Amino acid sequence: GAGVSQSPSNKVTEKGKDVELRCDPISGHTALYWYRQSLGQGLEFLIYFQGNSAPDKSGLPSDRFSAERTGGSVSTLTIQRTQQEDSAVYLCASSLLGGNQPQHFGDGTRLSIL
Amino acid sequence: GNSVTQMEGPVTLSEEAFLTINCTYTATGYPSLFWYVQYPGEGLQLLLKATKADDKGSNKGFEATYRKETTSFHLEKGSVQVSDSAVYFCALSDENSGYSTLTFGKGTMLLVSP
Secondary structure, eight states: OOOOEEEOSEEEEOTTOOEEEEEEOOTTOOEEEEEEEETTTEEEEEEEEETTEEEEOTTOOSTTEEEEEOTTSOEEEEEOSOOGGGOEEEEEEEEOSSTTOOOEEOOOEEEEEO | OOEEEEOOSOEEEETTOOEEEOEEEEOSSOOOEEEEEEOTTSOEEEEEEEOSTTOEEEETTEEEEOBTTTTBOOEEESSOOGGGOEEEEEEEEEEETTEEEEEEOOOEEEEEEO
16 A cells, blocks of 8 residues: 655745645554654654644744644645755654554655755 | 664674664653664655563564663664665654654664675
């Protein structure tokens, strides 16, 4: 079956523009996570979805970052008024519900802010 | 808070050499422990996991044992191949009410030469 799919794979944009990153999780996976991978900070948790609700948004770095999930499936991470420090690889993962379920990752979106 | 510390890389080995990548953690409670691998240009793949003390996770010739007394989860492989060249991430799950936010180490790059 298909794995986690993310699009676009690469995104280059100018500082101050808004960007949307998309994640298609594995079918049937209720849990969805966004992480950010950057050179200075390593891999950081951003937000967790259970179904369409986000009970844990503790990792979002500022109010410029938001995310939504619809139909218990596709999720979109939106970054408004992008800054150069937002440049990173944004990774999405999905899993079955449960504390120790392994997370399955997509290939990520490499975001570059000029 | 929770944290994971990995040995810094790159680790450079010749084919068929023995591999150890050290990982230690700090956590409250009893987390699950994971090793993920990231091949160039790809997302993270789960390599192995252990959910309780003294468990040994294994996959593709790699092994790691959950050592609660030393808070460690070192990755080992008896004979590495060129195809094992990748970045390896140690991670723990921070179980919260039925879901698991992953806390990652900074990653260790492994380079295997023929």
